[in-house]
Amino acid sequence: MAARHRGLLLWAAAVQAPWLIHCAGLHDGGLRVPTVEIAPGVLMPVLSIGTGGTESHDSAEITQHWLGLGGRGIDTALVYGDQAVVAKTIASAGLQREDVFMTTKIAGCGNTEANVQKDLRDLNTSYVDLMLIHYPMGGNCTEAWGVLEKYHAQGVLKAIGVSNFKRSDLEPLLAAARVVPAVNQIRLNVLDHDDDTVSFTRAHNITVEAYSPLGRDSHKIPKNTAIQGLAV
Numbered sequence: 001m002a003a004r005h006r007g008l009l010l011w012a013a014a015v016q017a018p019w020l021i022h023c024a025g026l027h028d029g030g031l032r033v034p035t036v037e038i039a040p041g042v043l044m045p046v047l048s049i050g051t052g053g054t055e056s057h058d059s060a061e062i063t064q065h066w067l068g069l070g071g072r073g074i075d076t077a078l079v080y081g082d083q084a085v086v087a088k089t090i091a092s093a094g095l096q097r098e099d100v101f102m103t104t105k106i107a108g109c110g111n112t113e114a115n116v117q118k119d120l121r122d123l124n125t126s127y128v129d130l131m132l133i134h135y136p137m138g139g140n141c142t143e144a145w146g147v148l149e150k151y152h153a154q155g156v157l158k159a160i161g162v163s164n165f166k167r168s169d170l171e172p173l174l175a176a177a178r179v180v181p182a183v184n185q186i187r188l189n190v191l192d193h194d195d196d197t198v199s200f201t202r203a204h205n206i207t208v209e210a211y212s213p214l215g216r217d218s219h220k221i222p223k224n225t226a227i228q229g230l231a232v
Contacts, residue, residue, distance in 0.1 A: 031070030038182040038207045039159040044130060045101055048073025050211060052080040063089040067100075075211075076123075077105035077134055078115055083122035091124075103130040105163060108138025112147040120156070131157040132185055136169040142176045149179050161185065161207075167200040174204060185209040191221060 035043035049066040051059035051074070059082035063074060067090065076086050083104065090100055104123060106115040119128065131151070133144055148160040161183030162173070174180065184201045186194065188210035201208050215221035222228075 045073035105134035110139030
């Protein structure tokens with residue numbers, strides 16, 4: 001299977017007003033991807049390519065193919081260990097920084113300041129379009145969120161959000177937050193969905209972004225006999 005098909009797709013589901021989907025998005029060439037406004041003035045492509053997981057060793061090829069198709073949303077993370085490679089591949093494509101919507105993540109809720117700085121260095125950028133807390137562990141997430149809010153106020157992080165947060169993780173964070181998370185990126189597909197978390201997230205005007213929307217690991221959607229039956 002070609003590397004361009006191995007990247008982890010991410011799909012941003014639209015939430016209620018005031019956030020809107022825009023048909024004119026970041027694009028070039030054949031692929032035209034709409035955007036969703038995840039925060040005032042911050043337009044995120046509804047479809048991005050992820051470079052992590054078992055595909056990390058192919059991140060350069062995945063990124064190159066995605067950009068060549070016209071995709072402009074790139075999702076990486078500190079723990080993937082590929083941010084410098086991704087940044088170099090974007091630069092080699094001849095694109096300006098503002099042409100690409102870059103999502104990355106800090107590794108949990110500890111060492112937040114140092115992890116944000118490392119993300120910026122690895123990606124060779126002065127700002128990140130969307131910074132997520134990768135998972136709700138490894139420290140005090142309310143304190144970590146306060147650090148992200150500081151960088152957000154400085155314009156270094158254009159939008160901030162979370163990943164793998166359940167309702168029980170979001171509730172204490174929202175109680176202390178000055179800035180509501182723009183995104184909650186969670187595993188979400190027809191075989192794997194936490195409806196309570198999705199409903200709670202959307203009720204607070206937080207964009208739900210699905211990773212593995214076509215399944216992954218034990219959730220092999222294309223090989224599921226029930227789904228195959230519906231597709232006939």
